[in-house]
Amino acid sequence: MDFLSRRTIRKYRDVKIENFKVNEILRTALVSPSGKNTQPYEFIVVENKEVLKELSTCKKMGAQMLENAPLAIVVLGNPKLTDTWIEDCxxxxxxxxxxxxxxxxGSCWIQTYGRFTSEGVSSEEYIRNLLNIPENLHVLNIVSIGYPAESKRSYSDEDMDFSKVNYDKYGKKDNK
Ligand SMILES: Cc1cc2nc3c(=O)[nH]c(=O)nc-3n(C[C@H](O)[C@H](O)[C@H](O)COP(=O)(O)O)c2cc1C
Structure with missing residues (x-):
């Protein structure tokens, strides 16, 4: 798989994601690496159109694509299990x-932790109320997923700023 052609996709075809694909995504997610293997993540899989529409207003900007997404996965983290829950999630x-x-x-990361609705309510509280999420879990983000209805160019060498790379010690720009 060529990761240079992976791009954020915010427009989706109106096609249901096959159950086996949703299951494959979840199987992979449930064994994702975590600090001390605490696996502090939990998920809410949302395919209900009404709920997706309500989720699309969970923040002021940048979540609208949920209204037309066939699938979203809300990523929850348990801070009681580990102080690396943000990294793990x-x-x-x-x-x-x-x-x-x-x-x-295609998919898009929708940041909700530390964000607010246009009415000034914390996105986390908005989502907590909507989806009945217990108080012990944080909501890090929502990942919207669907068959792409837009195409974007792959990344290439021009997009890569190798001045960010140092060798052996900070400031040494070559590996000789
Ligand atoms: C931590 C994080 C938060 C993001 N939050 C949003 C968001 O709230 N809404 C959105 O439309 N895209 C969001 N994105 C997607 C970025 O805008 C996107 O990854 C970036 O523009 C680079 O584009 P690419 O993924 O196609 O390489 C987020 C990405 C990350 C990693």
Whole structure:
């Protein structure tokens, strides 16, 4: 698989994702790496159109695509299990996106932790109320998933800023 052609996709075809693909994504997610293997992540799989529409207003901007997505996975983290829950939930979100890509699906990370609705309500509380999420879990983000209805160019060498790379010690720009 060529990761340079993985791009964020925000427009989706109005096609249901096959159950086996949803299951493959979840199987991969549930064994995603985590600090001390605490696996502090939990998920809510949303395919209900009404719920997706309500989720699309969970933040002021940047979640509208949920209204027309066939699938969203809400990523929850348990801070009681480990202080690396944000890292663990970020990794699992990325793995969900890469697995989706492998299955021919497009996806978008929708940040909700630390974000607010246009009425000023915390996105986390909005989603908690909507989806009945217990208080002991945080909502890190939502990953929207669907068959792409837009295409984007692959990344290429021009997009890569190798000045960010150092060798042996900071500031040494060659590996000789
Ligand atoms: C931590 C994080 C938060 C993001 N939040 C949003 C978001 O709330 N809404 C959105 O449309 N895209 C969001 N994105 C997607 C980025 O905008 C996207 O990854 C970036 O523009 C690079 O594009 P690419 O994924 O096609 O390489 C987020 C990505 C990350 C990693």
């Amino acid at each position: 970020s990794i699992v979100s990325t793995i969900i996106q890469l697995k989706s890509y492998e299955l021919g699906l």
